[in-house]
Structures are given as C-alpha cells and as structure tokens.
Amino acid sequence: MxxxxxxxxxxxxxxxxxxxxxxxxxxxxxxxxxxxxxxxxxxxxxxxxxxxxxxxxxxxxxxxxxxxxxxxxxxxxxxxxxxxxxxxxxxxxxxxxxxxxxxxxxxxxxxxxxxxxxxxxxxxxxxxxxxxxxxxxxxxxxxxxxxxxxxxxxxxxxHEAPLLEIPSPALRNEDIAIGKLVADLVEDGACLQMGIGALPDAVCAALSGRRRLGIHTELMTPGLSRLMRQGVVDNSSKTIHPGRTVFTFAMGDKALYDFIDDNPAFEAHPVDYVNSPAVIAANARMVSVNATLEIDLHGACNSEQRIGRQYSASGGQLDFVRGASASQGGKSIIACHSTAAGGKVSRIVPSLCGAVTTPRNDVHYVATEYGIVNLRGLSLRERAKALIAIAHPDFREGLDRAAFTIRD
Known part of the structure; x- marks a missing residue:
C-alpha cells in the first residue's frame, strides 16, 4: 500500500x-x-x-x-x-x-x-x-x-476525490523560540531538509529573510512551499539539481498539491535516491532539521519509541543526519521541546527508554527553546554539561545529579 x-x-x-x-x-x-x-x-x-x-x-x-x-x-x-x-x-x-x-x-x-x-x-x-x-x-x-x-x-x-489534506499543527511559543534559534544557523545559499511537525514549520516561518536557499528533502510541506512562493527558495545555489526542489513525498494542503502539479521547479525521485546519505552530502551547505522524542546526556536520540512501545519510526532521520554532516559546510540539527506530558517529563534524560534512532556519534546540533549546542568534538562530560544547560530549568538539578559518573 x-x-x-x-x-x-x-x-x-x-x-x-x-x-x-x-x-x-x-x-x-x-x-x-x-x-x-x-x-x-x-x-x-x-x-x-x-x-x-x-x-x-x-x-x-x-x-x-x-x-x-x-x-x-x-x-x-x-x-x-x-x-x-x-x-x-x-x-x-x-x-x-x-x-x-x-x-x-x-x-x-x-x-x-x-x-x-x-x-x-x-x-x-x-x-x-x-x-x-x-x-x-x-x-x-x-x-x-x-x-x-x-x-x-x-x-x-x-475515482475523482479531493486528496487528503493534513492541517499544519498550531505553533506553540516553544516552537517559535526553537525556530528562531535554528534559523540563525541557516546561511544564504543553504540547502534545506525539514522533517514533519510544528518544529520544522516554525523554522520555515523564521527563514523569510534568507535568500537563494535550496530544497532537497524527503517530505515536501506547505512551509517549504511558502518559502518558494516568497522567493526565499530559488534553488540557484544548489550543487546538484540546480534550480529544482527535490522531494520524495508530499503531504499538506490543496495549495501545496496544486503548486506541485506540472511545475518544473519540482522533481520527485525515489527515496533510495533522495535519502541516500551520499546524494544528500553532494549538496553543499546542507541543513537538516528533525525532531526527537528524547535525547540522553551522551547525545543519543530516541525518535520512535515511548515507554517501550513503538510510537513512530526512524524514517529518514539518520539518512539526513549523516548526509548533512558529510556535506561541505553542512549542519544536522535535532530539535525538541525541553519537556513533554505538559511539562511533567524532561526530554533530556540520563538514559533513553527506547530505541537509539540517531547514535551519539552522529548527533551534531541539538536545540530546545532554552538554547542550541554543538556536540561535535565534546567529551561525554562536556556533552552532559551542554545538554543540561538547554534542559528545562525544573529538571537541571536532577540531570546534574544523574550525570555524576561522567563528571569530574
């Protein structure tokens, strides 16, 4: 199916x-x-x-x-x-x-x-x-x-019927704050990949001042299409497929589907090509933005399981994390709210409760509404300190105590 x-x-x-x-x-x-x-x-x-x-x-x-x-x-x-x-x-x-x-x-x-x-x-x-x-x-x-x-x-x-439309989620204050932090890392001429959900939408909303951006993404969204309509994305600086937005599937509203229809500015390709880390890396200044459910104090991400049960899947997260990281001037960004369950649970945790979707060796930038950190080149002790600094203040003391084995 x-x-x-x-x-x-x-x-x-x-x-x-x-x-x-x-x-x-x-x-x-x-x-x-x-x-x-x-x-x-x-x-x-x-x-x-x-x-x-x-x-x-x-x-x-x-x-x-x-x-x-x-x-x-x-x-x-x-x-x-x-x-x-x-x-x-x-x-x-x-x-x-x-x-x-x-x-x-x-x-x-x-x-x-x-x-x-x-x-x-x-x-x-x-x-x-x-x-x-x-x-x-x-x-x-x-x-x-x-x-x-x-x-x-x-x-x-x-069978003639309207295509299924997926409404964009409402942006929360945390999304807007994270969107601005992530957008600050996106330079003119960068090539974008955005995951699904409110956080990537918030990043798109914060990029209106950029120029000559490109798109190479598994998922084409209304947020990305708006950047094309605004002239923020023209794909003129892309290393491969210059002048074209490359995607493998699209999901959103009728305006998005109508925009794709017979539009030579778009190219759809199979996912084993679009998500190939080698192909992704061929785009200079590749920036990937994906969400996660939880991240441990070493930097490993669980983006697919909650309380030991399957919640979503790995999807293309690791494909783009590795591809963007290998890109010349590329940046891979994992973003999440600092808490879940109405503020009762920290998303930055001493250890994961589910599968490792993105290993600690691959994680580059991590962003919450409290800041953004680059984990590349940091020791385990330094990573823990950096991640605790962008955790919700209510959980920092407990995380600090839990991290004692990797601290001086």
Whole structure:
C-alpha cells in the first residue's frame, strides 16, 4: 500500500469490504505512514484476514496497539528500516506482489505520475507482479523520476476525490523560540531538509529573510512551499539539481498539491535516491532539521519509541543526519521541546527508554527553546554539561545529579 496521501480510498474500501465478507484472507499489508484513507483496512476485526505490517507507526497504529492490549492481542507488526532502505526491503526482501496506489491521469506518453508519493512506490511498481492504480485527477502530475508506464499496470479504477489534506499543527511559543534559534544557523545559499511537525514549520516561518536557499528533502510541506512562493527558495545555489526542489513525498494542503502539479521547479525521485546519505552530502551547505522524542546526556536520540512501545519510526532521520554532516559546510540539527506530558517529563534524560534512532556519534546540533549546542568534538562530560544547560530549568538539578559518573 502506498504511503500517506497516495493511499487509494476506493481500492482500500473495496479490499476492506471483501475482507469483511471473508472473500479474501491471509494478506500481509506492508506500508509506511497510514492516513484516514487506510483506516478501513487497518482494523482489529480484520487482523485475521489483513495483517498490517507497518514501517512507520502513527495515530492509527497507536490506537490499534492500545486496543490490542485491552483485548490481549499482539501489537501491530512493525518492520524497522531506514526510509532509504524501504524500496529494497519492499521490492526485494519482502517481495511484495501487489502495489495499490493513487496516480494522476495518464500523460501523452502513456505514463501515470505517482504525484505526491514516489518514495518506495516506484521500486515496487517495477518488481510487483500486479500493479493496481486508482486514477484521480486531483493527484498532481509531478516532474522527475516518478512515472509508471501503462504496460506495467494490471488494472485501474477511476475515482475523482479531493486528496487528503493534513492541517499544519498550531505553533506553540516553544516552537517559535526553537525556530528562531535554528534559523540563525541557516546561511544564504543553504540547502534545506525539514522533517514533519510544528518544529520544522516554525523554522520555515523564521527563514523569510534568507535568500537563494535550496530544497532537497524527503517530505515536501506547505512551509517549504511558502518559502518558494516568497522567493526565499530559488534553488540557484544548489550543487546538484540546480534550480529544482527535490522531494520524495508530499503531504499538506490543496495549495501545496496544486503548486506541485506540472511545475518544473519540482522533481520527485525515489527515496533510495533522495535519502541516500551520499546524494544528500553532494549538496553543499546542507541543513537538516528533525525532531526527537528524547535525547540522553551522551547525545543519543530516541525518535520512535515511548515507554517501550513503538510510537513512530526512524524514517529518514539518520539518512539526513549523516548526509548533512558529510556535506561541505553542512549542519544536522535535532530539535525538541525541553519537556513533554505538559511539562511533567524532561526530554533530556540520563538514559533513553527506547530505541537509539540517531547514535551519539552522529548527533551534531541539538536545540530546545532554552538554547542550541554543538556536540561535535565534546567529551561525554562536556556533552552532559551542554545538554543540561538547554534542559528545562525544573529538571537541571536532577540531570546534574544523574550525570555524576561522567563528571569530574
């Protein structure tokens, strides 16, 4: 099943109906980042017929896991992988035999554009034994390496419906403060990657005074598109793909989708290319901005688990951390609020309670609303002191006590 906006509602509703009537069973459904379009097939009552295998948990999977715990069932299957590896995992390791995705209407060359979602779908369209597409005029026709020729399509349905829109989260004071701190590190001519959520949106909002910025990002957002409309981003200083915004999937509002449609300023490419650390590093002055759930006093980040449960996934975070770090003049920034749970929990912790998404060796800059620190070149003792200084004041004394083993 396609990712995000490209999850095809007509096809998925038909599949859910067949599963409910027990006409199909024994299916494993692989996907990343589910949306309400997929809720019809991601149901506890269908788990014995359609087994979801998630590469990135979200609201739907967290709700299913909570329901499974109440009923004494197993949680949703989770397949850990970097986003850059998803095409290989799904097309070669898992060997998915059917692709379900939404595409734009066929062009004059007999090809369908994957539009908002090239990511892993292009690779699976080449390897799957069956490619079933939902043709929707609302899906933008993107430029780049993102087309499926009609001779690869097993079957299609036509279904005209508005694309799913994901509202931008409201910015909190902490987001605005972090956005300004991060924006101060972005020079004119830098190349941007932004993750998902309020913090990257806040960074975009703080960049209105920059010039000649470029974009090379896995996720294209309304915040990034506004920088293009404002003339802040013109991609003129990019080392590779000059003059073009490069992305692998897009998620946001109708204005974003309309802006991408047949716009040569955009190029969509598969995620194993866009998220390749070597390709990312080929962009000079690459700046990546990603969020995390918690960071320990050595600098390691857990961006995917809460209280030992899968909350999201690694996605492309480590891909861009390593790519930006290897870029000439590049900067990798991990940003988070200093607290969670309404201020009751510190996000800077003595030790992580979940998986290590980004190892301490790779972390470069860390930002909270209380400041930004560069961990590169710091000893463990120096890292602890630096991170405690940007923790919430209510937790600094406890963190200082917890760090005694790595302090003089």
């Amino acid at each position: 396609a990712l995000g906006v490209a999850q095809p509602p007509a096809l998925l509703n038909a599949l859910a109906a067949r599963a409910a009537s027990r006409e199909v069973s024994g299916l494993s459904l692989y996907y990343l980042l589910s949306t309400p379009n997929a809720a019809c097939v991601l149901r506890t009552d269908l788990r014995d017929r359609i087994n979801p295998v998630s590469l990135f948990h979200g609201v739907i999977e967290r709700a299913l896991d909570a329901e499974a715990e109440r009923l004494g069932l197993a949680p949703v299957d989770f397949l850990p992988t970097a986003f850059s590896q998803a095409p290989d995992v799904l097309s070669r390791q898992v060997d998915a035999d059917v692709l379900l995705t939404t595409v734009s209407p066929m062009d004059d060359e007999g090809c369908f554009s994957l539009g908002t979602n090239t990511d892993y779908a292009l690779a699976v369209s080449k390897s799957a034994r069956h490619v079933i597409v939902e043709v929707n005029p609302a899906m933008p026709r993107a430029h780049g390496d993102c087309r499926i020729p009609v001779d690869r399509v097993t079957a299609l349905v036509e």
